[in-house]
Amino acid sequence: MPRTSRIPGFRDLSVSERRARVAETAEIDPQSLAVFDPERGLGVDLADRLIENVVGVLGVPVGIATNFVVNGRELLVPMATEEASVVAAASNAARIARVHGGFTTSATTPIMQAQVQIVGVADPEGARLRLLEHRDELIALADSQDPLLGKLGGGVRDLTVRLVPSRAGTYVVAHLHVDVRDAMGANAVNTMAEAVADRAGEIAGGRTLLRILTNKADLRLARARAVFDADALGGGTVVDDIVHAAALAEADPYRAATHNKGIMNGISAVVLATGNDTRAVEAGAHSHAVSPDGRYTSLSRFEKDADGNLVGTLELPMAVGLVGGATKAHPVAKAALSVLGVSSATELAEIITAVGLAQNLAAVRALATEGIQRGHMSLHARNVATTAGATPEELPAVVARLIADKAVRVDHAERVLAELRANA
Numbered sequence: 001m002p003r004t005s006r007i008p009g010f011r012d013l014s015v016s017e018r019r020a021r022v023a024e025t026a027e028i029d030p031q032s033l034a035v036f037d038p039e040r041g042l043g044v045d046l047a048d049r050l051i052e053n054v055v056g057v058l059g060v061p062v063g064i065a066t067n068f069v070v071n072g073r074e075l076l077v078p079m080a081t082e083e084a085s086v087v088a089a090a091s092n093a094a095r096i097a098r099v100h101g102g103f104t105t106s107a108t109t110p111i112m113q114a115q116v117q118i119v120g121v122a123d124p125e126g127a128r129l130r131l132l133e134h135r136d137e138l139i140a141l142a143d144s145q146d147p148l149l150g151k152l153g154g155g156v157r158d159l160t161v162r163l164v165p166s167r168a169g170t171y172v173v174a175h176l177h178v179d180v181r182d183a184m185g186a187n188a189v190n191t192m193a194e195a196v197a198d199r200a201g202e203i204a205g206g207r208t209l210l211r212i213l214t215n216k217a218d219l220r221l222a223r224a225r226a227v228f229d230a231d232a233l234g235g236g237t238v239v240d241d242i243v244h245a246a247a248l249a250e251a252d253p254y255r256a257a258t259h260n261k262g263i264m265n266g267i268s269a270v271v272l273a274t275g276n277d278t279r280a281v282e283a284g285a286h287s288h289a290v291s292p293d294g295r296y297t298s299l300s301r302f303e304k305d306a307d308g309n310l311v312g313t314l315e316l317p318m319a320v321g322l323v324g325g326a327t328k329a330h331p332v333a334k335a336a337l338s339v340l341g342v343s344s345a346t347e348l349a350e351i352i353t354a355v356g357l358a359q360n361l362a363a364v365r366a367l368a369t370e371g372i373q374r375g376h377m378s379l380h381a382r383n384v385a386t387t388a389g390a391t392p393e394e395l396p397a398v399v400a401r402l403i404a405d406k407a408v409r410v411d412h413a414e415r416v417l418a419e420l421r422a423n424a
């Protein structure tokens with residue numbers, strides 16, 4: 001059977017049947033997915049080695065988004081999230097994207113930047129040029145910190161210098177641009193920044209203070225685009241209304257924040273599932289959402305093409321790795337990466353961006369048509385019924401009543417549950 005991520009009825013399978021389908025599609029050993037069981041996943045002993053003062057672990061559901069095609073490759077995508085309807089929505093949009101071949105992605109070289117702040121410089125303009133005159137020396141000094149990175153084809157690519165006026169004076173800020181290959185890169189570039197700091201301060205004639213990467217990783221961008229078929233979306237009016245919804249998000253920061261939250265529903269879920277740093281990616285995304293004139297705006301764009309279909313695009317910083325951090329140490333992250341079958345951090349970054357675009361389209365389509373509550377609340381109803389105390393056997397009946405009564409609330413679930421039990 002050819003590999004496909006199109007698995008109608010995936011939702012109706014049992015958890016073990018789903019795992020078997022995932023292993024078959026991803027062409028991996030089904031046993032490797034046993035770590036998705038809490039008792040086989042991240043144990044307290046290993047957790048105790050990952051962070052400090054450990055007392056336990058937090059379970060977050062991992063779901064599989066179906067239907068993804070990225071650059072012609074059929075993909076099942078692991079997503080870690082506590083929020084109902086996120087995985088369903090991503091799968092829904094990926095299904096629509098398939099009509100015109102799925103998602104097409106690209107990315108820049110994985111360049112991270114570290115900043116070295118120099119304070120107390122009498123002649124900032126002169127210091128900038130002196131630092132640039134010593135560019136090769138400073139690059140060599142930084143590169144000597146990580147010979148392995150060089151062997152892997154990475155390393156320092158450039159040194160730039162910015163002058164940053166502030167309320168406490170003008171700072172000279174040197175940026176090291178480092179190709180970090182398959183790492184997220186924070187530790188590598190921080191080590192380099194600390195190594196060049198003294199010499200940079202000497203050259204600039206000031207005192208070095210901060211030496212740290214910037215999460216505004218605007219030289220490490222990932223991009224995704226897709227054509228969403230007008231008929232599959234629900235017709236030409238839906239296309240026009242999604243364009244209106246996207247235009248509001250571009251123009252209005254109040255709407256942009258929510259629109260971007262929808263994108264991050266998808267992005268953070270894959271970042272978390274693969275053991276990457278959600279805060280780093282979120283910081284990068286929101287910094288990128290600020291336009292050159294200083295307005296907070298939407299990260300994605302939607303427009304109508306010549307055939308009347310909807311074109312969605314998304315471009316943002318995506319600092320994720322396949323090595324380092326928890327990616328290799330966390331058993332569930334390792335399993336998630338094996339499901340994706342990615343061979344580089346850049347490929348992972350591109351897939352994550354495609355999921356962000358899918359997630360955004362699903363939410364905006366729901367908002368521009370029937371509203372978010374029907375789809376979202378019908379899936380959230382299981383959570384509400386469980387909170388009200390429904391057992392797995394009672395769940396289907398309680399959920400059906402909450403949806404039929406259009407009252408997905410815990411107090412109503414408690415009433416329905418009491419009724420059911422009284423009539424049992």
Ligand SMILES: CC(C)(COP(=O)([O-])OP(=O)([O-])OC[C@H]1O[C@@H](n2cnc3c(N)ncnc32)[C@H](O)[C@@H]1OP(=O)([O-])[O-])[C@@H](O)C(=O)NCCC(=O)NCCSC(=O)C[C@@](C)(O)CC(=O)[O-]
Pocket residue numbers: 007008009010011066067083084085086087088089090091092093095258259260261262263265359362363364366367372374375376379
């Ligand atoms: C919820 C749906 C998908 C229902 O959509 P639907 O059309 O009622 O569902 P359907 O039963 O016809 O199924 C369509 C496809 O959706 C998927 N699907 C559908 N249901 C399931 C399920 N139970 N389990 C797994 N997959 C499901 C599945 O892929 C399925 O196709 P298949 O592959 O099966 O042939 C739709 O209404 C939707 O996409 N809604 C958007 C929901 C959403 O965005 N949720 C995020 C939380 S809200 C939020 O935080 C962000 C927001 C909204 O504020 C952002 C913003 O404002 O921009």
Ligand SMILES: NC(=O)C1=CN([C@@H]2O[C@H](COP(=O)(O)OP(=O)(O)OC[C@H]3O[C@@H](n4cnc5c(N)ncnc54)[C@H](OP(=O)(O)O)[C@@H]3O)[C@@H](O)[C@H]2O)C=CC1
Pocket residue numbers: 146147148149152154180181182183184185186187188189213215277280321323324325326
């Ligand atoms: N502001 C932020 O975002 C900050 C984030 N962090 C944290 O930093 C962590 C990520 O840092 P990161 O530097 O990626 O992780 P690590 O330092 O753990 O791993 C990266 C190192 O792995 C080695 N390596 C092995 N194979 C490869 C390869 N194919 N490509 C690249 N490097 C390879 C290299 O080091 P070597 O040559 O030494 O073997 C590289 O420096 C995350 O946990 C994040 O939370 C930390 C500080 C700040």
